[in-house]
Amino acid sequence: MEKETLIAPVLYAVFVLFGIYFFTIVFLFMVPLTFKTQYLALILTIVVVLYVLYVLNLFRFFKTKKRKIVYTGITATAILVSAISPIQYVYMNWKPSINAAVNIYEYQPFTDSSDAARLEDNSTLQLKKGLPRMDGATALYPLYSAFVQATYPKRDYDPFDSEVMVNTTPDAYYNLIFGNAEMIFVATPSKSQLSFAKQWGVELKITPIGREAFVFFVNQNNEINGLTMEQIKDIYAGKLTNWQEVGGGNDPIRAFHRPMDNGSQSALEKIMEDMPIMERPSKDFVTGIINEVSQYKKYKKYSAYKNYKNAIGYTFRFDSTKMENNNQIKLLEIDGVPPTKETIQSGAYPLVSELSIVTAGTENPNVENLIQWILSPQGQELVEKTGYVPLSRE
Numbered sequence: 001m002e003k004e005t006l007i008a009p010v011l012y013a014v015f016v017l018f019g020i021y022f023f024t025i026v027f028l029f030m031v032p033l034t035f036k037t038q039y040l041a042l043i044l045t046i047v048v049v050l051y052v053l054y055v056l057n058l059f060r061f062f063k064t065k066k067r068k069i070v071y072t073g074i075t076a077t078a079i080l081v082s083a084i085s086p087i088q089y090v091y092m093n094w095k096p097s098i099n100a101a102v103n104i105y106e107y108q109p110f111t112d113s114s115d116a117a118r119l120e121d122n123s124t125l126q127l128k129k130g131l132p133r134m135d136g137a138t139a140l141y142p143l144y145s146a147f148v149q150a151t152y153p154k155r156d157y158d159p160f161d162s163e164v165m166v167n168t169t170p171d172a173y174y175n176l177i178f179g180n181a182e183m184i185f186v187a188t189p190s191k192s193q194l195s196f197a198k199q200w201g202v203e204l205k206i207t208p209i210g211r212e213a214f215v216f217f218v219n220q221n222n223e224i225n226g227l228t229m230e231q232i233k234d235i236y237a238g239k240l241t242n243w244q245e246v247g248g249g250n251d252p253i254r255a256f257h258r259p260m261d262n263g264s265q266s267a268l269e270k271i272m273e274d275m276p277i278m279e280r281p282s283k284d285f286v287t288g289i290i291n292e293v294s295q296y297k298k299y300k301k302y303s304a305y306k307n308y309k310n311a312i313g314y315t316f317r318f319d320s321t322k323m324e325n326n327n328q329i330k331l332l333e334i335d336g337v338p339p340t341k342e343t344i345q346s347g348a349y350p351l352v353s354e355l356s357i358v359t360a361g362t363e364n365p366n367v368e369n370l371i372q373w374i375l376s377p378q379g380q381e382l383v384e385k386t387g388y389v390p391l392s393r394e
Helices: 002-030 033-058 065-082 084-094 138-151 169-177 191-199 229-237 263-272 317-321 341-346 365-374 377-386
Strands: 097-099 134-136 183-186 205-219 304-306 311-316 329-331 352-359
Touching: 002 033, 033 065, 033 084, 065 084, 134 138, 134 169, 138 183, 138 365, 138 377, 169 183, 169 191, 169 352, 183 365, 205 263, 205 317, 205 341, 205 365, 205 377, 229 263, 263 311, 311 317, 317 329, 352 365, 365 377
Parallel strands: 134 183
Antiparallel strands: 097 304, 183 352, 205 311, 205 329, 205 352
């Protein structure tokens, strides 16, 4: 009789097990990969815990208080361990992303709603044909779009398929070196970009057209308001690892990086000089397309920085003014000097870089004509109206 009374519970247990197996297979096929990766262990642990609880109840295992306590302790430990990864995932994704976003279609020249800067008077340079083929960094598209709107014939200039393209800094250099562009609007080239051009027998000519500040920023709630140049170098060399070492709270410094040959990364390399930059995991890179620290959309190019309270990032001043939620960050003083238009113009701010037009030799005379016009008062007016600092006061 005792064996007969066990048959029903065993059959129930087997039936439920097959049901769990079936629904698990369906779950694995239907749920997105990201969700499965982050939550699968926790979900399976909970399912197993409930199934074991069901089976033990079928066989009336919990007859004593001690057995209940032991089972509760074991299952609670298992659930807590499997919940570590989901908790970390949720924490990271609840952190606000500060996005340095340039919606290129908002600045496309000659559109009715274009935000590109405009001159008060008609341009003294009007190009009809032989239009220079240009490319540049995404952050500088608002500037050279304004130049195009002032000097090119009125028509549609698709940002990806026309004389006026927009790409990342590395792509712009590639297009220049291989003849797909005659002039590019970028920050100063990195050592590797200069080396790459030399490797292909191309001599780059660099013409400064404006000034910009390279800035470092932290969470608005960070106690630190400024750093010295030496402290910046030591942070990105990995020598300073806690905010307490520079007068802040007792938190590890989470230093975000940009990808190689990015304009901002090239600027950091110049600051570091011969001091090697510490290696960082991919999750602490800021770029348009990497992992959860980044986002990419067809019509916008984002550089997303996770605004942890212990984070530090860097960019150009113009980018920081375009950041979504930029009231959640603050720009740091460097050597006691804030990055304002006045300190950039005077040179008091120590991290001033030049916006440049880079060329690689061309027979098109309008390239030089356009460069000279950009250096003229009208061109410099557009530099200032766009949000950068002109080469000289007018």
